[in-house]
Amino acid sequence: MAMGEVKEVKLYGFLLSGYCTMVHHALKLKGVAYEYVEEDLQNKSQALLELNPVYKKVPVLVVDGKPVAESLVILEYVNDMWKDPPLLPEDPHKRSKVRFWADFVYQKLVPGIYAIQNTKGEEQQKAIQELIDHLSTLEDGIQKDLFTGGPFINGERPGLLDVIMGSAYGGFKYMEGLTNAKIIEKERTPLLCSSIDAYVDLDVVKETAIPDAMLQELIRAMREKASASSGA
Template identity: 40%
Template sequence: MEEVKVYGAWGSPPSHRVEIALKLKGVKYEFIEEDLKNKSEELLKYNPVHKKIPVLVHNGRPIAESLVILEYIDEIWKQCPLLPTDPYDRAQTRFWAKFIAEKITPAVRDAMLIPGEDAEKKTEELIELLHILEKEIKEKKFVGGNRNKYMDIVSLYVIHWIPILQEYSSKHVLTREKFPGIYDWIDQVLLDCGDIMENLPDKNKMFDVLRVIFGPRNNYKPT
C-alpha cells in the first residue's frame, strides 16, 4: 500500500500546489501541518538543505520544492496529466513556471506586504514583471503555448493570492484595464477549473492569517 504524506502549512501557496495536484490525480495522502516558527524534526530531516515546506514523502522517500514535487507527481501517477506531452511545450511550461515562482511571487510579497522606503520601487518592479507575463499570454493565448493544469496550479499565486493581497493592502497593481490578457486567463481558469478553485483557502481566513503575520492595515475592511 502506498504511503503519501505532505508536510506543509495552511495558506501556503507552494503547499496548496502539491495538495491540488494530488487531488486532481485522485491520490490519497496525509497532510502534516507544520509550525513554521518551530519546524518539526521530520521536516528538517526530509529537507535538510532548505528546511522549508512543502515536502512530499512517498513510501518513505522525500521530495522537496513544489515545482519539483509537481513533476514527480505527474510522472508517478499518470492519470489526469499536468504537463503537456510535446517536449517544446513542456520546456516552455517549465520556463514560465519558474518565472512565476522565482520572480513574480517574491515581487508580489515585497511590493504589497513589506513596508518601507523601497515599496514604490518594488511596485514598479512587479508591474514590469506582470507586463512580461501579459505579453507572453497575449501572444500565445496561454502561458507556454496551450494551457495546461501544471501552469494553472503554479500560477495560483497570480490567480488567487494577488487579488486577496490587493484587497488586504489596498494596492491595486493587477487590474483588468492594465492586464487584460492575465485577467482573461484568470477568468478561464475560474470557469474551467472548479476542481482547482474549490481547494483554495477561504479569503476571509487568509485575511486573518495576514493580520497575524503583517499586522492590521488601517484601510482594510473585512467582507
C-alpha cells in the same frame, strides 16, 4: 509507476503557504489520495527536519517513504508519477516554454511579492509597479508562446502554469488588501485574469481555498504591524 502501485502518499505543508497550495492542487487534479500533515513553522517536526534536511522547509511530498522537496520539483514529480491528466504538454518545445515561464514566476513574481510586503512608501510603490510590469511580461509571453484558446493557459484543462498562477490567487488578494493597489486586473492582463478565474472556480481548488475571514485577519495583523513599526 501506476497510481495503484503507490501505497502511501503524504504531504507535509502549511495552510498559508502558496507553495504548498500548488502541491495540494496538483495532487487533487490528478485524483491522488494523500494524507496531509500540517506543520508548525515556528516549531518544525522532527519528521520534517529529517525528510528535508537541506532546506528544512515545506512542502515535502513523501511517496512510499521517499521524500521529494521544493514545490516546482514536486509538481514535475507528480506529473511524471501520475500521468493523467497531464500538466505539461507532450511537445518538447512547448514543455520548455512552460518551464521557462514557470521559472520566470519563481525568479520575478515571487521576489516581487515579498518586496511589496517588506517595504513602505515610495519603495513599496516602486515594488508594486515592478510586479505589475512582470505580470504584463508574463501575459505577453504566455499569449505568444503557449495559449491556444480555452479557459486555461493550458487550454481546455489546467496545466502546470495554471496550477502555479491559480495557487497565487490568495496571495494577490492579500497583497491588494495590504496595499490598496490593484495588482492584477483584466485591463492589463486579460488572459491571466480569465484563466485564474476559471481555475479558482474548480471544485478541487475550492476545497483548499484560504477562508476569506482568515485572509482579512492576516491583512489586518500585517497593517497593525506596519503601523507599529513606523511609530504611527
